[in-house]
Amino acid sequence: MEDEREEKEMFADYHVHTEFSDDSVYPMEEVVKDAIKMEMDEICFTDHVDYGVKVDWDSGEEIHYRDGEPFANVDYPNYVMQIRNLQNLYGDKITIKMGMEFGIQMHTIPKFESLFARYPFDFVILSVHQVEDKEFWTQDFQRGRTQKEYNERYYEEMLNLVNHYQNYSVLGHMDLIVRYDELGIYPFEKVKPYIEKILKKVIQDGKGIEVNTSSHRYGLADTTPSKDILRLYHELGGKVVTIGSDSHKPEHLGAYVDETKQLLKSIGFSAFCTYEKMNPIFHDL
Numbered sequence: 001m002e003d004e005r006e007e008k009e010m011f012a013d014y015h016v017h018t019e020f021s022d023d024s025v026y027p028m029e030e031v032v033k034d035a036i037k038m039e040m041d042e043i044c045f046t047d048h049v050d051y052g053v054k055v056d057w058d059s060g061e062e063i064h065y066r067d068g069e070p071f072a073n074v075d076y077p078n079y080v081m082q083i084r085n086l087q088n089l090y091g092d093k094i095t096i097k098m099g100m101e102f103g104i105q106m107h108t109i110p111k112f113e114s115l116f117a118r119y120p121f122d123f124v125i126l127s128v129h130q131v132e133d134k135e136f137w138t139q140d141f142q143r144g145r146t147q148k149e150y151n152e153r154y155y156e157e158m159l160n161l162v163n164h165y166q167n168y169s170v171l172g173h174m175d176l177i178v179r180y181d182e183l184g185i186y187p188f189e190k191v192k193p194y195i196e197k198i199l200k201k202v203i204q205d206g207k208g209i210e211v212n213t214s215s216h217r218y219g220l221a222d223t224t225p226s227k228d229i230l231r232l233y234h235e236l237g238g239k240v241v242t243i244g245s246d247s248h249k250p251e252h253l254g255a256y257v258d259e260t261k262q263l264l265k266s267i268g269f270s271a272f273c274t275y276e277k278m279n280p281i282f283h284d285l
Contacts, residue, residue, distance in 0.1 A: 010283040012042035012274050013254045014099070015125065015172070015212060015244020020047040020074045020082075022054065022066070024248040031253065032086050035094055038254050042095040042274055044123050045083060046244070049073045050103035051111040052133045074100065080119055097275065099123035101172060105130060106157065109165050116167040123275035125210060125244075126165070127172035131157045136180040151177060151186045155194035162201045169275055170242050171202060173212040174225040185221065188228040199233050208240025208273060208280065209233060211264065213256035223263065234268050240280050241272050261285050 017024040018031055028045065035043045048054075050073065055061040057075045064071045083098045090096065102112050102124055116124065131153060134141035142150045154177045162171070174195075178185055188195075202209065215224040223230070233241075243260045247253040264272060265285045273280040 010042065010272075010274065011038075011040050011254070011257065012044070012243070012283075013040060013245050013247065013257065014044045014123065014242040014274065015046050015101070015210060015246045016043055016253070017047055017101075017246070017248045018045060020045075020079050021248070022048060022069050022071055022073075025069070026247070026249055028082050029086060030250070031247075032090050032094065032096065034250055034253055036090065040094060040254055042097065044097040044099040044244075044275065045079075046099040046101040046123070046125050047074045047079065048101050048103060049112070049115065050129055051108035052105050053103075053130050053135065076115075076119065097122040099125065099169075099275070101125040101127055102168060103127050103129035104161055104165060105133070106160050106164070109161075112165065113167065120277070122277055123170075123242075124168045124278070125170055125172040126161065126168035128154060128158050128161065128176065136177060139180070139182065142180070142182070147181065147183045147186055148190070151181075151191055152194065155191050155198065159194055159198050159201070162198055162205070162207075166205065167278075168207060169278060169280070170208040170210045170240065171198070172210055172244075173214070173246070174198075174209055174229055176224070178222075178226070179218055179220065179224070188226060192228075192232070195229060196232065196236070199229075199236050199238060203233075203236055203238050206240070208242060209238065210242045210244050211260050212244055212246050213260055214246040214252070216256050217252065223260075227263075227267070230264070230267050239269070239271065239282075241269060242274070243272055 018028040212224040271282040
């Protein structure tokens with residue numbers, strides 16, 4: 001693991017969606033231009049792949065549409081080509097990294113292993129967006145389960161994933177289930193045993209977690225992940241942290257990055273990370 005520390009204040013956004021995601025129409029080049037206007041140093045594209053509920057463009061399977069948007073994974077060859085083009089066009093003004101957000105489930109691991117082997121990623125976010133092919137945002141996953149059951153099942157899936165899948169950089173929005181919990185916030189202490197096991201494994205494997213600044217725009221009472229999770233991660237010796245806006249629109253890009261750095265500092269972290277070829281690069285907070 002590299003441990004390069006830099007003097008200059010680094011302004012980076014490490015969770016960014018574009019037209020290549022099924023839930024965004026933000027053109028990739030516009031994202032780059034907007035980031036340059038904001039004087040961002042570095043941006044990492046992390047468009048969605050969710051095997052199990054979405055199909056690949058070249059899979060031969062029928063692609064369903066939702067509100068005019070294809071319910072499909074990233075068009076990989078075009079994604080890679082577009083990022084390379086933008087690196088060539090704007091590389092003197094901003095560093096552009098190629099990442100992806102892997103919405104993994106236990107039964108889809110083989111597909112992600114295959115995808116990871118095909119492209120030279122700089123950075124991969126491991127997110128749990130569905131369990132048993134059931135979505136959280138539609139309440140399909142929560143329906144028919146008690147609050148205890150769906151919270152525990154969510155973290156159980158995440159624990160199984162980190163125990164069986166290695167090709168990722170950080171865990172995305174670790175307590176995402178909170179965003180879609182209509183019964184309110186489930187007490188941290190009740191899921192702490194799961195979270196502690198997950199974080200210990202993450203640290204042991206040299207991986208990290210992200211702070212996802214979208215909690216502000218969703219109007220959540222806490223950060224994502226919660227301050228309790230961030231404190232526990234720090235107490236356990238976790239050092240690798242990335243900061244991402246989870247932007248899907250221009251107004252999201254680069255939002256609340258400074259505030260997040262201050263929060264991390266107040267918890268006791270001394271650095272945050274960017275990535276290159278799946279290796280973390282540390283920058284002082």
